[in-house]
Amino acid sequence: MPSALRPRGPNELYAVDRSAVPPVADPSRRYAVLVPAVDADGNETAGVRAPMVAAPLGTYTGWNTRSPGQGHGALHEFSGSPLPFAATEDERLITGDPRPSVGKRYGDSAAYVARIRVAAEDLAARRLLLQEDIERAVAAAANRSAPRHRFGQNRTPTESA
Template identity: 80%
Template sequence: MVAAPLGTYTGWNTRAPGQGHGAPHEFSGPTFPFAATEDERLITGDPRPSIQKRYRDSTDYVARIRAAAEELVARRLLLEEDLERATSAAADWSAPRHRFELP
């Protein structure tokens, strides 16, 4: 998810004013998805490249996830038995994480 992201991931949530303002809330942060297309990115003014710009197609995205997972296995940071699970999850990347289909 870090090497081939679909959005910006944070490791924190902040509280609303009056509710412990500024204090961390939970330890799992939100995801701010990238725009699906360049048109969407321009309309929303998002400065981050769109998914369409980042990846040629779904095969490219899956290949990048697989390469990142293989690197983690080589560095002994991911179990080899989890390699196929990571690749499989990437192949089904659009449900429910994103509503844009890569060609």
């Protein structure tokens, strides 16, 4: 994660005097901006942890930073970004990433899929995931390196591209 641009901090949220036209922000009155706690990988610890977060392949942020010329380093929006782990320990050492590599975490694909299954079964046992979704989570984990966007693949032969 060393190459990831981290935000300077949360965006300030000022109280607004809506009796003025146009409304005026009052910098002397700020709302508290709270951020979630994160684990050693930078993934949020609060809430229901989906199988892909319980057995992560990267850090899944809840934020994006602005690009150069557009408030560089400030938070942009809250749609999030994935910051993948290095595939191997060699790659991790070359990039200086402090997070363990995928290879060190899981060893092989079968071990990763097994971890996803355990996480999904745990959620189902706690009634936070439908039983039928366990196999979907496992199938997605087994097919994790496949492209997620396949243009034209679901069309019938009579549909035009």
